[in-house]
Amino acid sequence: MTTPEIPDNALQALTDRELLEHLTETDVQLERLQREVHRRMQARAKAEHRIEQHAEISRMVEHLEQTSVDWRKVREFFRDSIVEAQEPWGRNSS
Secondary structure, three states: OOOOOOOHHHHHHOOHHHHHHHHHHHHHHHHHHHHHHHHHHHHHHHHHHHHHHHHHHHOHHHHHHHOOOOHHHHHHHHHHHHHHHHOOHHHHOO
């Protein structure tokens, strides 16, 4: 969509009212273009975010494998923590 450019001599021939009408039309067109650019930028951002989310979901199995829990180590940690908490302060500082 292109707007026809008015030659300078044609602009000089316009009345003040016609000139203001052209200016108003240009402002309205500029607003429409800016809204469309903004809408497209938001749509792209949403699409990129959706792609990132899908990529993370695809890696969910990998993430779950990396976060597997060794329950034996957890049990040992709690056992050692309870034993240390029950000992008097003086025993640990040798």
